[in-house]
Amino acid sequence: MTSASFPAIEGASQETLGRRDADPWVLAFEDRQYRRSELGALTDGLVETLDRRGVTHGQRVALMSSNRPEFVIALRAIWRLGAAVVLISPSWKRGEVEHALALTRPEHAVGDQPLLAELMPMLHLDEPIAAVAQAPSRPARAPGDDAVLVFSSGTTGMPKAVRHSHAGFGLAVQQWASALQLGARDRMQIVTPPSHILGLLNIVTVLQAGGWLRLHRRFDIDQLLAHIESDGITVEMAVAPIALAMASHPTLENFDLSSLRYLLWCATPVTVSVAEAVTRRTGVTWVTAYGASELPVLTCNEIAGARLDNVGRAVPGVSLRVVSLETGQELAPDEVGEIEAQSNSMMAGYLPDSATAPAFHDGWYRTGDVGHLDTGGYLRITDRAKEMIKVRGFQVAPAEVEAVLHGHPAVADCAVFGVPDEADGEAVMAAITLRDPVRGPVDEAGLIAWVGERLSSYKRPSEIVFVPEIPRLPSGKALRRVLKERHGRSSDY
Structure with a gap:
């Protein structure tokens, strides 16, 4: 062959x-x-x-x-x-x-x-x-x-x-x-x-x-750990749910993981406490990396001595810059803005074609992520400019979930936003106003199931809060950041 x-x-x-x-x-x-x-x-x-x-x-x-x-x-x-x-x-x-x-x-x-x-x-x-x-x-x-x-x-x-x-x-x-x-x-x-x-x-x-x-x-954590041992796995991709399952496994020390060169954390921000717990119990260190569907490999940390507070430096063939969220001008090291990238490994474009041009700024791909580059070229991601929710590495569009919730006869208005989640990076949360709250609360589980019947499981809200009204701009745009501040969970990222 x-x-x-x-x-x-x-x-x-x-x-x-x-x-x-x-x-x-x-x-x-x-x-x-x-x-x-x-x-x-x-x-x-x-x-x-x-x-x-x-x-x-x-x-x-x-x-x-x-x-x-x-x-x-x-x-x-x-x-x-x-x-x-x-x-x-x-x-x-x-x-x-x-x-x-x-x-x-x-x-x-x-x-x-x-x-x-x-x-x-x-x-x-x-x-x-x-x-x-x-x-x-x-x-x-x-x-x-x-x-x-x-x-x-x-x-x-x-x-x-x-x-x-x-x-x-x-x-x-x-x-x-x-x-x-x-x-x-x-x-x-x-x-x-x-x-x-x-x-x-x-x-x-x-x-x-x-x-x-x-x-x-x-995914089955016991099978995964057993096969690291029996197959002599050398590189283990341990995205957030896998890392959390390893850290909380009651008998993790009973598995021989000595064949591993390193564990690889991608797709979601590193939960430092979880990564450190796994290393403390197994002796295996981590490598962090960053990519996107549009540009599969952006950065990677050093194999030896990788730090958990950043996602490494741009891989050869990829250029990175950080630009102002207000002006689009390139920023100096350590200044926070939107991360943009260039590479020949970048996507050829979107379907529909009309979605391609807005994804670029002067020939640079707009990642939608917010962060900063230090003087050594190491990238740290701190937030996202876009309102996408990233669950286990999958992107969830709030508008898609909102459209399904709006189809429920009891829902008068709603807004969907992401909240930090230790296992999945982010979880989907929905704020809902009811058409007739006097008749009593709608079953939260029923509304979650309503979404689950129509969309993939990772798009299903993990929690619903009932609010008297959805805060909006005069244009009608939902103020998701306000809702996240009021109802979201704290994060230690």
């Missing part, structure tokens, strides 16, 4: 892959392991199947799948055919999937979710994939062709599709491998959704670096 198995990545060689033997084990799932040659043969088999179904260069293919080896095989096969992958979260409800399909207009679908199969013809990943020796070569794709479309919510409340080219995403993979110093000796396990940019980036980077990867259907 050659480096062409991941055609989104340019210029890979056998030296880059760092192979220690001719056909190593590269992927594990439950009690099954796959050698590199087996993954190649299964990819070639799915290439032939998709080719017969009419998948061709330049088309888009929706991929809605749980975390399983067939996801990796489908990803590779679609890229081999020169098509772009539209990643749809398996946690999404019908309305969210319908919107994603209408926005991206994929010609084909692959996955394991009945919902996608109801909306368009789908090749089910439970169907056997016939391994073949080698599929015929296909037309080469251009570096600027779309490779993958992932979704990131916007201020309008409707998810936007983030377009990444083969060249751009390939560079992001190289940046990630270099920043984490990943090689053929490394072993990682993935419990984060593969439809999210972080899960996708880790899967592709580990396999491209010649390492070994275990996929999990779902």
Whole structure:
């Protein structure tokens, strides 16, 4: 199997892959392991199947799948055919999937979710994939062709599709491998959704670096800790919920975690007390990093001696600056403003196209995050300029949740905002005024369930407060910051 198995990545060689033997084990799932040659043969088999179904260069293919080896095989096969992958979260409800399909207009679908199969013809990943020796070569794709479309919510409340080219995403993979110093000796396990940019980036980077990867259907702290020990995991992605589960695990010291080079904290601000508790109990230190759906790798801390009060410095190939929230002018070191970035690994743009221009300022990508760079180039994130809520690394648009709550017959008005949460980074909170409060309070659990039935679980409010009125500007804009100050929780970030 050659480096062409991941055609989104340019210029890979056998030296880059760092192979220690001719056909190593590269992927594990439950009690099954796959050698590199087996993954190649299964990819070639799915290439032939998709080719017969009419998948061709330049088309888009929706991929809605749980975390399983067939996801990796489908990803590779679609890229081999020169098509772009539209990643749809398996946690999404019908309305969210319908919107994603209408926005991206994929010609084909692959996955394991009945919902996608109801909306368009789908090749089910439970169907056997016939391994073949080698599929015929296909037309080469251009570096600027779309490779993958992932979704990131916007201020309008409707998810936007983030377009990444083969060249751009390939560079992001190289940046990630270099920043984490990943090689053929490394072993990682993935419990984060593969439809999210972080899960996708880790899967592709580990396999491209010649390492070994275990996929999990779902997060289970005991399984995760047991596999660090049994599989000799060297790099563990421990986003906030995983870190909290480790810190609070009653028998954490009973697991042998000595194979770990470090634990990696991404997607949410570091909760220092939690990270320090894990290190104190295990002896394993942390590395912090920062990225976005639009620019997958922005910063990373040093592997040795990383600090928890910042997210490191810009990785090679990424430029950072901080600009005034009022004037847009670049600020001096240690001055707080909005973080902007430039890189060739940046997204090619959004769908709809009209959303792309507002995301940039003089050619710089506006992250929406607020922070400051010190004189050494280390970045600290302190807040967000945008009103997005970030739950476990997923962006939640308040307007989207508000639209659902406004559909409840008892809700007269509402506003949704984020509050600090130790486990998830932020939690969704809703302030609600009732149409007829005299008749008695509406059941809070019922309102939360109302949202949960219509949106993904991470968009569901964790708490609802009933207020006499929603504070608003004359323009009608809800003063979410006021509500957050009145009803939010304190934070030690």
